[in-house]
Amino acid sequence: MRLSEHIVVRARGYAKFTGLKTYNKNLKTLLAIGGWNEGSSRFSPMVANPERRKELVKNAIKFLRQNHFDGLDLDWEYPSFRDGGKPRDRDNYAQLVQELREEFDRESEKTGRPRLLLTMAVPAGIEYINKGYDIPKLTKYLDWMNILSYDYHSAFEPAVNHHAPLYSLEEDNEYNYDAELNI
Template sequence: MEKIPDVEPQLMMGESTNDHQGARVVCYYTNWSVYRQGIAKYNPQNINPYLCTHLIYAFGGLTKDFELKPFDNYQDIEKGGYAKFVGLKTYNKDLKTLLAVGGWNEGSGRWSPLVASKEGRKTFIRSAIRFLRTYNFDGLDLDWEYPAFRDGGQPEDKENYALLVQEFRTAFDREAAKSKKDRLLLTMAVPAGRDYIDRGYDIPKLNKYLDFFNLLTYDYHSAFEPQANHHAPLYIRRGLSDFDSKAELNITTLRRKRNSDWGGKECVKNQAYLYYSKEGTLTNWSQLDWVDDFTIRYYIEEGADRDKLVLGIPSYGRSYTLFNPESHEMGSPAEGPGEIGKYTREKGYMAFYEILGDKYSLNIYDFNYAKAFAAIEIDCFDYKVLGGDYWELQNLDH
């Protein structure tokens, strides 16, 4: 196993220990959204440049020689996708634009041999710096799904991935000193599941060299499970159904706090449901309660700084076809995913605007949801994290 000196990361060119003052609002833009039809078609020029502190362009890919490449050369380069995306900084000088590399389709088959080889890591890092500077990105978001898992994953991936991150940070520091430019940011999309974390991610070492973590705190449940469930639950649901095969999967563990524990602030329980119930289908959105978090707490316990943790927030719902249309509570038995959305065209998946656009979507809805959501970090969230990231930006109500 190749090693490099374990040195402290340096601050470069006016960089602070925080890449952004205040809470981060990280938004992922996917380049395939330009191919959607109607109101679902979404280009970089549709993005409000003041909405987010960090915009991440998903995705870049890897060549067989371990170099960074465009995911869609036609849209990214020929049609000016990159240029339009980073051009948003002309409107908002504080905006940071990053490129995400990887994603679900890249898998471990290419990542694992890349990180296992000293030359592979060096090639990737050099090509990434060249690529990011050429197209005026401010940093790189690593999104390997997932080290030590899927076809090609190896037990050594955990150590090798951390080594890649250490070498990336060293190279970014050196490049900034040489170029006299601000250091490129280095972030990582990381899973919510404990097994994925334990087997694939050296949290203390990653924490030392990353600017922040983007938590994938959604899709805890899929539309192919035998019961309807929240795909991004903040806590274990009460009154679990016999059909609820994975009820223990959640962002949070339930532990009620007294008002005095919040410094005397009154924390009112707010629950929000967004159901779609039509012709035997149901889409769930989110449910809020004031609770301690499991995923975030676990990252902190494993060595992550809480101000480097960015909570993932899905801008979509998972839909189900129910056995009985009259039984549409959480945990109701389902026979498969719901029908495709009008614009997203994917079974078991509906964008936020698709849910809001259907009159049946709002049959149970608490309009305190927005207030409750905004209050999490301000008033009552125990382990305060510095922001949230949205997947995907274009699914929001536009």
């Protein structure tokens, strides 16, 4: 089987990226899947199906190890929302995270290699968090969460605001570090 040029270029890019660890032995490299352009149309059916979750978990471990990544960052924007999202995405996504963690643990115990890291990008807005993310369950299985605080404000608003405020302003007390991190 011949690899397409696109895949070869991507693989070389991965090698360059993970190769940065030669300059810093403490550097951890993670592969992110998802992102804004991905939406829910493929994530939602995948997490709803136990066999497809199992396949993703198995393939993720294989791919991460073959390409010398230290872990996986999940960036589904946003479960239960957007093009094809379903209310059950919240529970199914948490189930996927649990299954990833359990298999990452097993693989590490079996091989003696360091356990793969598992992280997640989560939205800043409480409405997205409440409907799409089972925070109590997720915190049991994730190494950390990256809060998409740049989403507090955007170019779609009529006035300029700080995109990641730590503290509330009088006119905007909903979107800030203090309000959102007390989930």
